[in-house]
Amino acid sequence: MFFECEGFKVKKKAILHIGRHKSGTSSIQKVLSENDSILEEYLFKYPRGSFYKGYAHHNLAVSLRRSVTNKLSSKELDLLVKKKSKELDLIKLKENEVLILSSESFQNSNPKVIRKVFDESGFDVTIVCYLREQVGYIASAYNQKVHAGDYDKKFDEFFDGFELDYSKFVNSWVCEFSNVRFRLFDRKSLIDGDVVSDFFKSVLGINDVLIRSADNNNSLSRKYLSFKLMFNMKEKNILEEQQRKKLYVGLAQMSLNDDTGVFRASFSMADEIFERVCESNNLISTKYLENGVLRLSKGGDDSLFELSDNEFLEIRNKVLGI
Structure with a gap:
């Protein structure tokens, strides 16, 4: 569970990329999935396995959504936390290697539950989240909901039920994790004007490798x-x-x-x-x-x-x- 270091135990490190939706998450995930050798060189691991689906760790994130955990009793929640922690323990890390997990579905999880899962597995976690300005965000989110599924409501109805204020979301993660990094998803503010380059350089510290992203969730006209x-x-x-x-x-x-x-x-x-x-x-x-x-x-x-x-x-x- 822990790495030994001169007589005392040192927590393993993890980067948890939680989205948000419509902020280049699919592009980041695809490039992470396709560059194992680069990540390994810099002591990062982007694992496959039971958590993994479609370039990301959606299976883990979906199993820990509020819609799941809010329905559980305290005993059932403890069992779920222990189960997911044990699954995390199965991921083999080299000494000093940092685990990277990514899914935009984590934004729908209770940060308290996520912290318990990683605490149980002995991880020191850095949360990474990109925020997009809300006017563009809501139009893009509506576009994707219609495009990717069966949603058939007009935009006004979608707008009425959409949570636009980020305060509650931001505070919920900051209250549970000591290291939370929020970055603006805006081309003018991203390193090299590209979210993948920004993630690799600002989050992972990989400055000598430039990897451009492709848009994996093209919006409809x-x-x-x-x-x-x-x-x-x-x-x-x-x-x-x-x-x-x-x-x-x-x-x-x-x-x-x-x-x-x-x-x-x-x-x-x-x-x-x-x-x-x-x-x-x-x-x-x-x-x-x-x-x-x-x-x-x-x-x-x-x-x-x-x-x-x-x-x-x-x-x-x-x-x-x-």
């Missing part, structure tokens, strides 16, 4: 977001899994060459967000952000592209190869 929303309303339950994947990839590729623009929150919605989070953003920026200030964008045209029934069928048949 206004036109194809409108199509996918219509599709979810009409036909979301009729596709097989292979067709769903084909639809996801195809719409993203078609969006790259589409000129209808990026879906954004409206000017009025941006103003409302400003009123709700401006003060807390300033406090978080001053106290915690390492590389910038949470400045909100001004919003734009939130209207979806109008598609006729014939246009809808044409896109549907094209992307599904019908």
